[in-house]
Amino acid sequence: MKVVKFGGSSVADASQLKKVTNIIKSDDSRKVIVVSAPGKRSANDTKTTDLLISLGESINNGNKDEQIYNKVMDRFADIGKDLNISNEVLESIEQRIKEACEATSLDYIAGMNALKSCGEDGTALLLSAYLQSSGLESSYVNPKEAGILVSDEPGGALVLDESFDQLYELRKRDEILVIPGFFGYTPEGKLVTFSRGGSDITGSIVAAGVKAELYENFTDVDSVFCVNPTIVDNPKKLTTLTYKEMRELSYAGFSVFHDEALIPAFKEKIPVCIKNTNNPAGQGTMIVNKREEKDGHVIGIASDKGFLNLYVSKYLMNRELGFGRKLLQILEDEGISFEHAPSGIDDMSVIIREHQLPKEKEAVVTRRIAEELHVDTITVEKDMAMVMLVGEGMNQTIGIASQAATAFRHANVNIEMINQGSSEVSMMFGIKSDGLASAVQSLYRTFFS
Amino acid sequence: MKVVKFGGSSVADASQLKKVTNIIKSDDSRKVIVVSAPGKRSANDTKTTDLLISLGESINNGNKDEQIYNKVMDRFADIGKDLNISNEVLESIEQRIKEACEATSLDYIAGMNALKSCGEDGTALLLSAYLQSSGLESSYVNPKEAGILVSDEPGGALVLDESFDQLYELRKRDEILVIPGFFGYTPEGKLVTFSRGGSDITGSIVAAGVKAELYENFTDVDSVFCVNPTIVDNPKKLTTLTYKEMRELSYAGFSVFHDEALIPAFKEKIPVCIKNTNNPAGQGTMIVNKREEKDGHVIGIASDKGFLNLYVSKYLMNRELGFGRKLLQILEDEGISFEHAPSGIDDMSVIIREHQLPKEKEAVVTRRIAEELHVDTITVEKDMAMVMLVGEGMNQTIGIASQAATAFRHANVNIEMINQGSSEVSMMFGIKSDGLASAVQSLYRTFFS
Incomplete structure (x- = not known):
């Protein structure tokens, strides 16, 4: 069983979600899917999560920005239309966003956490529906249903140990499960998000919980570079590195994979593979517990x-x-x-x-x-x-x-x-x-x- | 006014004390002298302070070692005889050692501090007497009389700030003052020693107190080497270095000058000169606040x-x-x-x-x-x-x-x-x-x- 996470650019529009569907179809073991919120479609585009944050801030300032609200809804509507998703799905997405807007006006921090999570949640609903229409058995699984329990630290939640046993129960399900990334619930039922980019964390938690054979992390780069490509042109690609190496790299400027996301995978020794949604046949970068050629080189x-x-x-x-x-x-x-x-x-x-x-x-x-x-x-x-x-x-x-x-x-x-x-x-x-x-x-x- | 400190090898025997006297005679501004305990006369000799420590330990074990006691007394007696010092001086040295032995049997730590200080104290009494017999006006000055007040940390005393004003009064005296190094007194009048090698500290405290133009530290090397001479043969000599440089060097393996001894001199910006009693005409090593050629080299x-x-x-x-x-x-x-x-x-x-x-x-x-x-x-x-x-x-x-x-x-x-x-x-x-x-x-x- 593989757990597969798709990042913001991989779910930015309908054509990307079609690629995602093909990737899922091409390998039967890709059973649990974790998704980000729709990211940028072009360089000047705005990420859905940023729109949601601006929306929440406008509500907090006492003046809900309807233009931003419409932009958010349009993004989901465009994807839904291009993928022929039923109106019911879109209505449930809109319903959830409306509830989060109201919550934000009552309790800024709690509401904002709910609002920020709507990007991932909407993507998961859309993708699950599209997988079904593509002939794959699939269910949307809310993190609460999945059992992702977290600490009550809004915007910086930490997973609680009891999550993992509950997540293991997901193995019993036969269909493809689509889980929105980036958030979990406290034992009291409060929605709390991880730090920004936290879908990587969700993927890692789920992979550890179901004891996946592999955690695939699809993004928009073919592999991890050995150095920041905005500083060095065309740098070498890394084919294999260890958890420890990745963690150190993530700390200082390597944004390809979330700093904390490795921990759950590391603890269960689940290998992680970074791959490109736009080039799924590429080798990608493997993150493993031990690298064979440990010759003491700088990687x-x-x-x-x-x-x-x-x-x-x-x-x-x-x-x-x-x-x-x-x-x-x-x-x-x-x-x-x-x-x-x-x-x-x-x-x-x-x-x-x-x-x-x-x-x-x-x-x-x-x-x-x-x-x-x-x-x-x-x-x-x-x-x-x-x-x-x-x-x-x-x-x-x-x-x-x-x-x-x-x-x-x-x-x-x-x-x-x-x-x-x-x-x-x-x-x-x-x-x-x-x-x-x-x-x-x-x-x-x-x-x- | 210069404060001049002579280390253990410089006061190890009568011939060394004659050199010391010539050094004092050769420069009228050498007015305050600080002395160590008699050190080794040859490679296999034992330092007086080590003898005193062994003596104290034997007392603590309930069995005062008379052989060691006699060795200590012989060292002072030999010097006294060779320099024609009066018996009264030797008797007062012996009296003090006896009292310290008794104190040690009653209160080990306090007594041991007193006993350890007898080496420096005896040297100061002998040198002062010899200077007088050489035609120089001179007085032995006990640290209590001088005003060296310290914290109650036996074997690791720190000087108290009020010492310095009292030490400044020593400027009023015309004769050459000989002060034993290595110890001071708490405000309650208890004798407490500095850490081992603490005569350097006494010299620095006195130099700072009297606002000396120079603190000369006579030892048995011509200058400070740039590296440990037991590791590198014939290393380069340092002619000038800064307080900070010396402090860092002292920390790790540079035993020529006591680690903490620089602090009082540094605070008053008193330059320090390391010289050789056996070659007083040599240039020595100056320790100063600022070095002219600060070219960023490793010194x-x-x-x-x-x-x-x-x-x-x-x-x-x-x-x-x-x-x-x-x-x-x-x-x-x-x-x-x-x-x-x-x-x-x-x-x-x-x-x-x-x-x-x-x-x-x-x-x-x-x-x-x-x-x-x-x-x-x-x-x-x-x-x-x-x-x-x-x-x-x-x-x-x-x-x-x-x-x-x-x-x-x-x-x-x-x-x-x-x-x-x-x-x-x-x-x-x-x-x-x-x-x-x-x-x-x-x-x-x-x-x-």
């Missing part, structure tokens, strides 16, 4: 901007038991999560994503650190970028650090920070953002040419 | 063994607010101070000096981390060494990391950990201990040949 370069370095120094810091802990405690008190906290003898740096530390928080945090920890200096350096080299076994290979550092030198980019040794499969470099592109290009030449 | 390589890496991994660690802080809290609860704590996405390493984590503590800590933080894996990797490159401005110089990493590669040594960016003046590499010598030699060739 990918991830990179991301938008970091800052909170730097403090204090004489005899290393003699002060608890200094680092107290500094991290202040950040925790203020709800700020950090990425790394390398420390020297009398210095400590904390790398934070810039959005975590808006101006007013920055003032509070720096004042508290100065007053409570009596530091000598405290500075905040912005516009930092992180570059991450990823590869299993890499950290046990002599010479990788040397090659990497030389690549930065050739790009004439200074390395502000190196974080190696904490992760077994990656090496991280902090640089100024303006040197990012040339540094990544130089690293690519070093490790992939 | 020294420090290295030390005896570290371990406590490694934990947990899926979604980077999403868990407070994870790092909780881990450090457990270490703090158990009284373990750490050196560095680099973290990845789902991993965190904590570098700890091995003596901080004895076997029984290791069991407690790993159990607590496993149970309280629900980590996926936890390992302790021992036999690690740290290598530190030091140099002001180095971290802003493109290419240093590349040269360093290449040097490790040429030595065929894998870099387990890199910590760069937390300190402005250093870059730290973690490697397996068995590769230390060849790595340091390769780095020396790269940066100093």
